[in-house]
Amino acid sequence: MDDKQLDRQYVENTYARQDLLLDHGKGALVWDENGREYIDLGSGIGVNALGHADEGWLQAVTGQLKKLAHTSNLYYTAPCARLAEELCTRTGQEKAFFCNSGAEANECAIKAARKYSFTHYGAGRHVIVTLQNSFHGRTMATLSATGQDVFHRHFDPFPEGFRYAPANDLAGTLAALRxxxxxxxxxxxxxxxxxxxxxHGYLQKLAAACREQDILLIADEVQTGIGRTGKLLGCEHSGVRPDIVTLAKGLGGGLPIGAALFGERAAGTLQAGDHGSTFGGNPAVCAGACAVLRRLDDGFLAEVEKKGDYLRGRLLATPNVREVSGRGLMLGVALREGISPAEVVKAAIAKGVIPLTAHERLRLLPPLVITGGELTRASDILCDVIAGF
Ligand SMILES: Cc1ncc(COP(=O)(O)O)c(C=O)c1O
Structure with a gap:
């Protein structure tokens, strides 16, 4: 049996995999097991911020692995402390909790918000309002938080205490803040x-309403955070300062990590014994995350914005493209009615670029380090594929 057949036989079939076995990568390029090259426009769903096999990141991770790979949270380690400091300083938050994924980061935020409210107001004020069409993870609580019915089939009963409000509808969302x-x-x-x-106006008004009622504002920046939109956090575009920020994906540069950052109001809510994670704050992963953050200076982030503008411009000039949404290197492409984004992805892979889909759109999340030349080549191929449908 070859490796694809082995996978199909022995891995629980929860993913509709592309017919592609990836073997190695460098920067924004990846190669399959036959040595065929592809330009990666997905970054492992927004994870490989520095692309594949980045030298600085590798050195940070392997250097730490040679010293100490894991300690548990019973002890201090320098990478964990330094990552927390760097994240808090750069986002204006006060404390960090580390875990292993986006869903876990949101679980932590949900627990912290419930405890904050219980401590200040007693029982019964525990509802978390989330938005329709949102996605917050695959654990039971974060699925419950996710405002899309399609994810709720088969898994009842769900944890209670979530209420969905219509996204971008100010009156509807304010009405849910009871x-x-x-x-x-x-x-x-x-x-x-x-x-x-x-x-942005919607978010700013919600932030003001939340502050007035001492409702914590939690930004799920699992996908938008860590430079993806051209700012360190996606919230910076609207000027909204959340009480809790959750991160994952791009933070580890390819290794699993999640983080919940707590601002002035929420910091200190979770105390010893309230929450934990065996692997959270793992020193090798944190060392890699520090290397990611070091690269994301103002110049780097401005480049992300520029690259995104280029890609958006190319797509908007392409037949069969109706609209391009998103910011920086997080773009959604609405195609002419009747064109299947999944079919476009298949055709693009056959020509050597790897995009993603999200709902009815094509989704592009290239490594933030993608070069101008790679971006031009990827746009040439992808726009050609789209135009050919
Ligand atoms: C906004 C958002 N939140 C949470 C998650 C869940 O993250 P993870 O798959 O790391 O648990 C995702 C994953 O796509 C996400 O995009």
Whole structure:
């Protein structure tokens, strides 16, 4: 049996995999097992911020692995402490909790919001308002938080205490913020929901309403964070400062990590014994994350914005493209009615570029380090494929 057949036989079939076995990569390029080259426009779903096999990241991770790979959270380690400091300093938050994925980061945020409210107001004020069309993860609580019915089939009963409000509808969302609400959870750009950006005025008004009612504002920046949109956090575009920020994907540069950052109001809510994770804050992963953050200076982020503008321009000039949503290197492409994004992905892979889909859209999340030349080549191929449908 070859490796694809082995996978189909022995891996639980929860993913509709492309017919592609990837073997190695460098920067924004990856190669399959036969040595065929592809330009990666997906970054492992927004994870490989520095692309594949980045030298600085490799050195940071392997250097730490040679010293100490894992300690548990019973002890201090320098990479964990330094990553927390760097994240807090650069985002204006006060404390960090580390875990292993986006869903876990959101679980932590949900627990912190419930405890904050319980501590200040007692029982009964535990509802988390989330938005329709959102995606927050695959654990039971984060599925419950996810405002898309398609994810809710087969898995009842779900944890209670979530209420869905209509995204980008100010009156509808304000109406959901009743006396039993402890937090509002939102993605600045709904990624899995089709790359739908929340209006900045809407977010600013919600932030003000939440502050007035001491409702915690939780930004799920699992997909939008870590430079993806051309700013360190997606929220910076609207100027909204959340009470809790959740991160994952791009933070580890390819290794699993999640983080919940707590601002002034929420910091200190979770105390010893309230929450934990055996692998959270793993020193090798944190060392890699520090290397990712070191690269994301203002110049690097400005380049992300420029690259995104180029890609958007190329797509908008392409027949069969109706609209391009998103920011920076997080773009959603609405195609002419009747064109299947999944079919476009297949055709693009056959020509040597690897895009993604999200809902009814094509989704592009290239490595942030993609070069101008690679971006031009990828745009030539992808736009040609789209135009040919
Ligand atoms: C906005 C958002 N939140 C949470 C998650 C869940 O992250 P993970 O798959 O790391 O648990 C995702 C994953 O796509 C996401 O896009």
């Amino acid at each position: 006396g039993d609400v402890c937090a509002l959870l939102f993605e600045p750009i709904q990624g899995e929901g089709g790359v739908v950006e929340l209006d």
